[in-house]
Amino acid sequence: MKKLLSLFSIVIMVIVLIGADIRRKKDAVNPVAEKKACYGYSIIEFGKGINCNGDTVKLVKVDGGQELAKF
Numbered sequence: 001m002k003k004l005l006s007l008f009s010i011v012i013m014v015i016v017l018i019g020a021d022i023r024r025k026k027d028a029v030n031p032v033a034e035k036k037a038c039y040g041y042s043i044i045e046f047g048k049g050i051n052c053n054g055d056t057v058k059l060v061k062v063d064g065g066q067e068l069a070k071f
Contacts, residue, residue, distance in 0.1 A: 041068065 041049040059066040
């Protein structure tokens, strides 16, 4: 009876291990973020804004709106 139970347990373990998918993609292990072009800004108050890099930029009034100051 012990031999039969042991054999059954081994067969079940082999089936479980064969069914397990242990393969992984290289990208899933070490994901690398793509660099995107940085355009534009967000206005935080009149004359000041923040660009997409997080830097503060100076804005000037032009025809009722605001745009980046040219140096």
